[in-house]
Amino acid sequence: MVLRITDQxxxxxxxxxxxxxxxxxxxxxxxxxxxxxxxxxxxAERSPSLPDAVKRRLRRLAGRRWTKDGAVVIQVSEERSQARNREIARERLADLVRRATVAPKRRIPTKVSQNQKRKRVEAKKARAEVKSTRGWDR
Known part of the structure; x- marks a missing residue:
């Protein structure tokens, strides 16, 4: 029996x-x-089915379930039926590997515009002006 993750x-x-x-x-x-x-x-580490990039992401996603020798261990004891626990374990493994196949989007660093910086400084100055004119002895 084959556990199908994606088409590939x-x-x-x-x-x-x-x-x-x-x-x-x-x-x-x-x-x-x-x-x-x-x-x-x-x-997972020795599996010929998984590309290297997927293995790296799987290692990060698996967390504590990843062993030192490169295996993913999933334990299930939710149901009283052995067959149902077996199905749940296979579903969880498939879901974990499926999530590892999705490459995260690369973050593009952005800069704050000059206009936004100017507005922030003006707002600070206006607030400082309000606070400075509050005193009793002025």
């Missing part, structure tokens, strides 16, 4: 490692018996 990017099934672990929280005996939580691991 698709993550192959062999690139993903899923591990099922026991989830904490409420659920009674079911919590102690069933490993319904999912830990999805994607070796």
């Amino acid at each position: 990017i698709a993550i192959e099934d062999w690139e993903l490692v899923e591990q099922f672990i026991r989830a904490g929280g409420p659920g009674g005996q079911n919590v102690n018996k069933v490993s319904s939580a999912v830990e999805l691991r994607f070796e």
Whole structure:
């Protein structure tokens, strides 16, 4: 099964490692018996599917989920169903990689116009004039 991100990017099934672990929280005996939580691991640094620019942005977006050896680890234990947790983990990974494919717009530095500077100084002078004429002993 292939995890399709965009038309150009698709993550192959062999690139993903899923591990099922026991989830904490409420659920009674079911919590102690069933490993319904999912830990999805994607070796992003070594993935042939992702371009280098996307890998760099993914590393920044992943934050704490990025490991030292270049993998993205996503843990999901929201649902009681293992299959649903697995779907959620794959959706989150796809969303994260999709966001990494969007290149941020380059900021173009702007300058304050001379007219705006002049207006600011005039407003300051007018305010100073109002304040200076307020005193009792003048």
